[in-house]
Each structure stands twice: as structure tokens, then as C-alpha cells.
Amino acid sequence: MIRESHKTTGFVLRTLNYSESDLIITFYSHDFGKFKGIAKGAKKSKKRFANVFEPFSLTNIIFTRKSRDMLAFIESCDIIDHFNTIRQDMEKTLIASYFIDLTDHFSPEGKKNEKVFELLQDFLFMLNREKTSDAIIRFFEMRLLKLAGFEPALDHCIVCKTPVTNGNLYYFHANDGGIKCSTCAKPQRYEKPVSTGTVRTLLLGKDMDIDKIKLITLTDSSAIESRSILTEFITHVLGREVKSLRVMEQVRKFCT
Numbered sequence: 560m561i562r563e564s565h566k567t568t569g570f571v572l573r574t575l576n577y578s579e580s581d582l583i584i585t586f587y588s589h590d591f592g593k594f595k596g597i598a599k600g601a602k603k604s605k606k607r608f609a610n611v612f613e614p615f616s617l618t619n620i621i622f623t624r625k626s627r628d629m630l631a632f633i634e635s636c637d638i639i640d641h642f643n644t645i646r647q648d649m650e651k652t653l654i655a656s657y658f659i660d661l662t663d664h665f666s667p668e669g670k671k672n673e674k675v676f677e678l679l680q681d682f683l684f685m686l687n688r689e690k691t692s693d694a695i696i697r698f699f700e701m702r703l704l705k706l707a708g709f710e711p712a713l714d715h716c717i718v719c720k721t722p723v724t725n726g727n728l729y730y731f732h733a734n735d736g737g738i739k740c741s742t743c744a745k746p747q748r749y750e751k752p753v754s755t756g757t758v759r760t761l762l763l764g765k766d767m768d769i770d771k772i773k774l775i776t777l778t779d780s781s782a783i784e785s786r787s788i789l790t791e792f793i794t795h796v797l798g799r800e801v802k803s804l805r806v807m808e809q810v811r812k813f814c815t
């Protein structure tokens with residue numbers, strides 16, 4: 560059978576030791592979405608694959624494969640961007656690792672989505688250039704959820720459909736996929752409300768121009784509320800906790 564040869568650009572999502580000398584790499588690529596490939600001799604031949612297979616590296620990949628659902632054979636892989644500024648900073652490295660991990664969790668294999676590739680590219684370049692912020696993390700989550708088809712309803716009460724109104728308090732219900740106004744929510748005493756400001760900031764961050772994100776600073780309460788909403792929702796959608804999120808949040812708490 561003839562193996563077709565392909566060329567694409569992709570981010571390294573993760574690697575797996577396959578044998579003493581081979582690696583299996585999962586990429587998120589521009590032209591093929593998420594796919595896995597084997598790099599023969601990757602652990603021995605430093606010349607052929609010089610440190611390219613590190614998480615979130617952006618690479619040029621040439622590969623062959625017999626069919627779409629088969630493991631690709633990596634012919635060559637060269638670094639486009641290694642994101643050195645991110646790698647020199649532990650907090651940035653953890654955020655980038657979280658972005659990669661979340662993209663991996665929300666992307667089915669073999670499904671191309673150029674917008675997801677661009678999201679990852681935009682946010683990693685931003686992280687490489689700018690200071691870290693809660694807005695960068697939360698807006699990445701909002702945008703990825705939207706692209707993956709799991710956008711939470713935050714612009715209206717999911718029961719009475721009344722649009723978000725300033726001065727009102729809302730309650731987030733992950734199981735129902737959105738917010739309820741204080742009249743419809745019938746909150747328990749332990750349930751924490753979310754302010755209109757937080758809801759509006761998340762809605763804004765979902766679509767705003769990428770270059771403007773660096774100008775956004777979340778207030779402390781908004782940072783806490785939006786983290787709680789999105790963490791709860793992502794855990795609900797995936798049916799499990801994202802480990803890299805917990806590690807990142809713990810270290811960020813420690814750093815600030």
C-alpha cells in the first residue's frame with residue numbers, strides 16, 4: 560500500500576515513550592486537527608529531531624500514513640517556535656501546559672478545526688509576549704468552550720430567559736449549562752451568587768479583539784467568580800477534573 564505524504568504545522572500536545580528509542584507524539588495541527596504520530600529513533604537521533612517534541616512547541620511536520628485512522632509516521636519535524644520566554648517562567652509554563660491540556664481534552668482525534676489551532680497560536684504568542692493574568696486564562700477557556708460547542712449560557716437566565724440586567728445577582732448551574740436569576744434560582748444558603756460584572760466580563764472576553772485582552776484586569780472578586788464558574792463547568796462537561804488546572808492554580812496562588 561502506498562503511504563501518502565503530508566505537510567502541516569502543529570503544536571505538540573504530549574509525548575509518550577513507545578520503546579527505548581521511539582516516541583509517540585500527539586499534535587494539534589492546522590490541517591488535520593489532533594493526530595498521533597510515531598517518531599522512530601526520536602530519543603536517540605538528536606540530529607533528526609533536535610528537542611522538538613516538547614509540550615506546546617510549534618512545529619513543521621512532514622508525515623506519511625496509510626489511512627486517516629492509522630498512526631502517522633513522522634518523517635521530519637522542525638521547530639517554528641519553542642516559546643523560550645514561556646519556558647523560562649514557571650507560571651507561564653504552567654498556563655501554557657493547561658492550554659495544551661484543555662485543547663487535548665476538548666478535541667476529538669482527526670477532526671480539523673482551524674479556529675482551535677488559531678486560538679492556541681494566538682494565546683501562546685500572547686503568553687510569550689505579555690504579563691500573565693486571570694483574563695488570559697478565563698478568556699481562553701471561554702473561547703475554547705465556544706469552539707468545542709459547549710458554550711455556557713451567560714447572557715440570560717436559562718429559566719425565565721430575561722437578559723442579564725445590571726445590579727442583579729445570578730447563580731451558575733453547571734448541570735443546566737448556564738446562569739439563573741436570583742428569582743428562578745431559589746438558591747441554597749451555601750450557593751454563592753455571581754455578579755453581573757463577572758458575567759459581562761466573560762461575555763466580552765469570549766469575542767473581544769485578541770490585542771485588547773492584555774488591557775483587561777479582572778477585579779479580585781471577578782477573578783474568583785469566573786474561575787469558579789469555568790472550573791465547575793469544564794469539570795462537569797469533561798466528567799473529570801483537569802489536573803493541570805489544579806497544579807496551575809495552586810502555583811499561581813503561591814506566587815501572588
Ligand SMILES: [Zn+2]
Nearest residue numbers: 716719740743
Ligand atoms: Zn430567571
